[in-house]
Amino acid sequence: MNNLKYPIVICDDDNTLAQSLARSINVAVQNIMDDNSNYNNIDSSVVLVANSFEQAARYITSNNLQNGIYFLDIELSQNSEAKNGVDLAEYIKKQDANAQIIFVTAYDKYAPLTYRRRIGAIDYINKSQEREKIIARLQETLRAAFDNLYKEQKLAGKTFTYKIGRRIQKIDQAEIYFIESSINHHKVRLVTATGESEFKNSISNLDEENDFLIRISQSALVNPDNISAVDFSTKKIKFPNDEEVYYSRSYRNTIKMIVDKIGTIKVI
Incomplete structure (x- = not known):
């Protein structure tokens, strides 16, 4: 050890x-x-x-x-x-x-x-x-x-840590729905079971640092455990808070694997 x-x-x-x-x-x-x-x-x-x-x-x-x-x-x-x-x-x-x-x-x-x-x-x-x-x-x-x-x-290992300004924030991985690029330059938007926040980082960095998140496009990462439904016709992924993110066509097989692995995801 x-x-x-x-x-x-x-x-x-x-x-x-x-x-x-x-x-x-x-x-x-x-x-x-x-x-x-x-x-x-x-x-x-x-x-x-x-x-x-x-x-x-x-x-x-x-x-x-x-x-x-x-x-x-x-x-x-x-x-x-x-x-x-x-x-x-x-x-x-x-x-x-x-x-x-x-x-x-x-x-x-x-x-x-x-x-x-x-x-x-x-x-x-x-x-x-x-x-x-x-x-x-x-x-x-x-x-x-x-x-x-x-x-x-x-x-x-089960906590996601990020910084807003100089303040360190922690949240259980299980609470995270998805992270997407923000409209604000050099920031990302974190959406969780309890709300949302923005902080400085990039999707690429977060993808490399967090194995529990799955990349579904150039601008979004999702926590597969919290996906409630997938609409393959519109390429939408839905979450319990009714928010949606789009996946890229090139990630279609990744989404199919997630659906097959997690039996509770509804397919629309």
């Missing part, structure tokens, strides 16, 4: 504390591996110790970090106008959809701020505790992060 890579990033303006936390995290990770062989296929270690929002953001973006675990000091600067750990968490969530955020702070007063901003942190660790207590807490938190990431990756 291939190793599951879960990179760890620390960001704290106090470099001494940040380096100390990095050592504690690496000890905690090793303890988890030693205690439970189920975690032996995980490759997780500290890849960056940053001391500012800018340093962390630059590394995360340039390395396209995914499935990361992020330990962030909430108060990253003595300057109240500077970006803090909550700002960094929001930035990370836009870059890494599965990001596991853990706030480290010496002050419990900041916790309500993270709730208001809806960051979804998995833990808050008081960095002023004794090292042994911190390591024990880190083991508990890292196990939760590993489990969360593993579940997300298992579900990823």
